[in-house]
Amino acid sequence: MPLPRNENPLVIAHRGASYAVAEHTLPAYLAAIETGADGLECDVRLTRDGHLVCVHDRTVNRTSNGTGIVSELDLSGLRQLDFLSWHDDLPRTTGELLTDSPYLSGVAPDRLDVNRSTVLTLETLLAVVADAGRPLKLLIETKHPTRYGGLVEKELVRLLKRFGWAGDLDSGPAAHHADAELHAAAHPVTIMSFAPVALRRIRLLAPSIPLALLMRRWTSVRRDGSLPTGVSIGGPGVRLLRSDPDYVELAHAAGNRVYCWTVDQLADVELVRSLGIDAIITNRPAMVAGELRGTRP
Numbered sequence: 001m002p003l004p005r006n007e008n009p010l011v012i013a014h015r016g017a018s019y020a021v022a023e024h025t026l027p028a029y030l031a032a033i034e035t036g037a038d039g040l041e042c043d044v045r046l047t048r049d050g051h052l053v054c055v056h057d058r059t060v061n062r063t064s065n066g067t068g069i070v071s072e073l074d075l076s077g078l079r080q081l082d083f084l085s086w087h088d089d090l091p092r093t094t095g096e097l098l099t100d101s102p103y104l105s106g107v108a109p110d111r112l113d114v115n116r117s118t119v120l121t122l123e124t125l126l127a128v129v130a131d132a133g134r135p136l137k138l139l140i141e142t143k144h145p146t147r148y149g150g151l152v153e154k155e156l157v158r159l160l161k162r163f164g165w166a167g168d169l170d171s172g173p174a175a176h177h178a179d180a181e182l183h184a185a186a187h188p189v190t191i192m193s194f195a196p197v198a199l200r201r202i203r204l205l206a207p208s209i210p211l212a213l214l215m216r217r218w219t220s221v222r223r224d225g226s227l228p229t230g231v232s233i234g235g236p237g238v239r240l241l242r243s244d245p246d247y248v249e250l251a252h253a254a255g256n257r258v259y260c261w262t263v264d265q266l267a268d269v270e271l272v273r274s275l276g277i278d279a280i281i282t283n284r285p286a287m288v289a290g291e292l293r294g295t296r297p
Contacts, residue, residue, distance in 0.1 A: 003252040005276035010038040011289045012139055012281045014262050015056065019283040022087035023063060024054040026116045029128060035286035036293075039137025039279070040129065041261075044122050044156065046148045049074040052122040052155055056143070062086075064119075071147050075121070084117035122156070126163050129188065138188055139259070139281070141214070144195040153201040156191070157209075165189045166206040192235055192259075196228050203230040212259055215240060225250030233257045233278075238268050241275065248275040266291060 016028025017035060029040055043056040048071060061067050066081040122140070129136050142152050160166040165188055191202045192212040199211045212233035215222060218240060225247065227234055234251050238260050241247060251258045260272050261281035269291050272280055282288045289295070 001255050003255055003257065005249075005252065006257075006278045007276070009273060009277045009292065010137060010279040011036070011285050011292065012039040012041050012137065012259070012279050013037040013285040014041045014281045014283045015043070015054075016040065017283075017285055019264065020286075022084045024056065024120055025084050026120055026124065026128070027084065029120075029125060032285050033128075033132060033136070036289045037136075037285040039139060040125070041139040041141070041281055042120075042122070042125060043141045043143050044152070045070045045143050046146065046152050046155060047075050047078065048072055050151075050155060051075040052152070052159060053078060054120040054122060054125060058143075060119075075119075078119040081119065082117050083119055123159060126159065126165075130163055136188065137190065137279075139190045139192055139212070141192045142195075142198045144193065144198055150201050153191075153198055153205060157202065157205040160189060160206065160209070165209075167208055190233065190259075192233075196231075199228065199231055214261070218244065223247065223250075225252070225254040225256060227251075227254070227256050231256075233259055235259050235261060237261055238263050238272065241272060241277075242268075245271070245275050248272075248277055252276065263288065 013032030015023035016025065017031035018028055021028040021031050024042060032040055042054045044052045045055050047053055053070065055063065055070050057063065059067065059069050060081060063086060064081040064083045065086065129138050140156065142156065146152060157166050187210050190210045190212055191199065192214050193199055194214045194216065196213065199213060202209055202211060210233060211231045212235045213227055213231050214235040216237055223244065234256055236247060241260055248258045257278040259279040259281060260277050263269055263272055263280045263282045264284050269280065269288055273292065280288055
């Protein structure tokens with residue numbers, strides 16, 4: 001069923017408010033919530049002892065004061081590293097975010113790490129989303145290739161079930177597309193990946209979770225707006241939409257939504273808004289939200 005043009009794109013904070021605060025840290029996500037982001041985005045990797053942590057790179061070298069491959073480290077070792085202070089341009093409000101954010105008022109202490117500069121676990125981020133006091137989307141990207149293969153998706157679904165976010169939806173022939181579309185729009189979690197095989201695993205383990213296929217380049221199959229079976233969101237980089245702006249209309253005609261990454265320049269914000277994009281993934285959620293809502297200074 002074709003989708004109508006979208007006039008009010010969601011603002012999704014890419015790795016948190018990562019332009020201002022060190023990416024994938026709890027302060028970065030609290031800053032994004034404070035500035036009015038509609039949702040958060042994170043990357044997840046599996047540690048040696050089976051914990052999902054929010055780290056983009058294969059190693060911790062760039063984003064911490066340590067070195068090593070994430071999959072070869074255990075959680076206790078990662079918690080000895082500082083993931084916050086490498087970012088030089090922390091805002092003046094960071095201290096308040098560390099101690100007094102209203103978005104932590106309902107979160108049980110044992111669900112949050114005491115040291116907010118340490119590695120962020122997905123469990124902690126899920127707790128923040130669950131207790132935020134307003135609806136928030138969470139986009140979770142599984143990173144591949146990885147030595148643990150399908151264990152990443154298996155652990156991810158297990159964790160989502162603990163939060164009640166992996167329940168089954170009737171996905172058989174009798175399911176109505178409109179019902180599935182409404183469910184996807186209301187679901188707090190979307191799983192994303194550049195790897196179609198990772199999305200197939202999620203579809204088998206938890207058919208009701210919305211899925212997004214990320215794209216760095218066009219293929220002849222996907223350029224027409226089509227997506228793999230069970231995937232309802234296309235995720236092109238903004239460079240692709242600059243080169244082929246008709247993609248959004250084609251995807252909507254095929255019944256698929258479009259989430260674009262990573263949109264940090266005002267000219268690109270205006271471009272993707274003019275195309276009727278469904279969600280803007282950005283390192284600068286305050287700036288993008290201000291531009292879309294007419295509140296930017």
